[in-house]
Amino acid sequence: MPHDNKTSVADAENELIYPAHPLPESGNLQNLTKYVRTGRAMLTGIFLMILVYALYFARDFFMPVTLAILLALMLTPIVRFSKKRLGISEAISATLLVVLSFSFIGVTGYLLSGPVTEMVSEAPEIGRELTEKLHRLRAPAEHLLNISKQVDQVAQMGQDPKVQTVSLAQPGILSQAAGNVLSGGTTIAVTFILTLFILASGTMFYEKIIQSFGKLSEKKRALRVVYDVEQVISxxxxxxxxxxxxxxxxxxxxxxxxxxxxxxxxxxxxxxxxxxxxxxxxxxxxxxxxxxxxxxxxxxxxxxxxxxxxxxxxxxxxxxxxxxxxRRLELNTVAVFVAVAFWSWLWGFIGALIAVPLLVVIKVFCDHFETLRHVGNFLSAQAAEDEREPEERKVKPS
Known part of the structure; x- marks a missing residue:
């Protein structure tokens, strides 16, 4: 009897884990695959939302880091050439490049400050002179302006006089300009300092990437991908x-x-x-x-x-x-416009400037992985597909 009790308990456990009448195997696999795909899509969407929120609210951190990485990629060939051909160490060449770049931007900004300030101060006068010289085009615009004024008057007549209009006091132009200059100066300083550290580190990042893989074949593949991406982007x-x-x-x-x-x-x-x-x-x-x-x-x-x-x-x-x-790095026009609109909303003017370089980085990176190649194909221009068609026709026998 004890043996029978043990057997019945074991049978019950087996029945619980492996039911006697399971669902059809194909149905289970289809449902499981469907659930897995749905879960991956939900996790990907959540991750992208979190990433966008992080890039927006932490833009004071991510913006100089991104600029530094792009600037370091651009200057890396010069640093490598200086070490191999001229025998100059990475630290010295990186310091010289960063100092020269910072000086160039500083001198250019100083030379532009006077004319730009004068042009901004003369903006009302420029607008008045432009209006006078384009007097022939003023009639339709004045007609629309009169209609707009009439609409405003009708709206004000229908407004309750007891209702008070509240307007928020905006900060002055000088305080806004001072804040923008301070924020821009901080971003530039962090960008160039981080660029100096990246360039002076030499091959440290490549060594860390290789060390993160176990097999020799994986290390070779990772190193090849990293060098190809760096060469194309730089x-x-x-x-x-x-x-x-x-x-x-x-x-x-x-x-x-x-x-x-x-x-x-x-x-x-x-x-x-x-x-x-x-x-x-x-x-x-x-x-x-x-x-x-x-x-x-x-x-x-x-x-x-x-x-x-x-x-x-x-x-x-x-x-x-x-x-x-x-033609290899030509981009899809729709993708370019979407990228410029997205990054300008995210990071303003700086985001708009680096939108296309970042799009090139994403495209080149995706082209090196089979699972992401469809993304790179979407970002590329139609000319790339048109150029591959004659080659495919050459391979096929006539």
Missing amino acids: SYLLTITVINGLLGLTISLGLWALGMPTPFVFGVMAALLNFLPYIGALTTIVVVGIIAIVSFDQIAYAMLAPAFVLACNILEGQIVTPTIIG
Whole structure:
């Protein structure tokens, strides 16, 4: 009897764990797969929401860190070349590069501060002169303005006089400017200090990545991926920075030859805003056109300045950059606009400037992993698919 009791208990446990009438195996697998996919999708969505919230609320921390990583990627080939060919250590070359970059930004900002401040202070006068010179276009605008005033008057008449309007006092312009300058100075300082540490560390990060893998094959693959990503990203950032700098210099010289005031300001504007595809060039053309109309008496001659900027941007965007960088790093236009809109909402003007470089980083990283290759394929331009079709037709027998 005790033996029978033990047997019955064991049988009961087996029946509990392995039921006598389980569901069909295919149904269990399908339900389990469905639950797993749903759970992964929910976890991915939660993770992305947490990441966006963290990037937004902790932007004072993540922004300089991201800028430092991008700047370090751009300057890494110079540091490596200095060590291999010139025998200069990473610490010395990194210090020289960071000091030169910081000095260049400081001198450029100092030279721009005077003309930009003067231009901002003269903004009302510029607007008045622009309105006077475009007097022919004022009639439709004045008609719409009168309609808007009439609507406001009707709304005020229907408002209860006992209701008091409360307006919040906004901080003054000087206090806002001082806060922005202080925040910008802190971001720049943290960015360059962190860039110095990253460049001076040499191959420490690569060694740490390799040490995190156990098998030799995994270490080789990780090292190959890291070096490929670094090479592509550094060459892209360095090349696009040089191209934008030359574009700004060309626009400065051309506007100076046309007699535009402060051509150096517009050259720097064109170089910076060219990191924003389409939007940056359009902004530069509009601003140059407004200042040209105000500065010159004849509208026809004033249109030469924005036309010259447009020609330079077309030449750079359609011929120079695709020829030097190649078609491999061309991006989907929709993805570019979404990335610029997202990062500008997240981090403001700095986010808009680094949106495209970050998109290139994501694309190159995804191209090295089979599970993420569809993401890289979505971010790439259609031209990349069109170029692969002739190669596939060559492989197939006729």
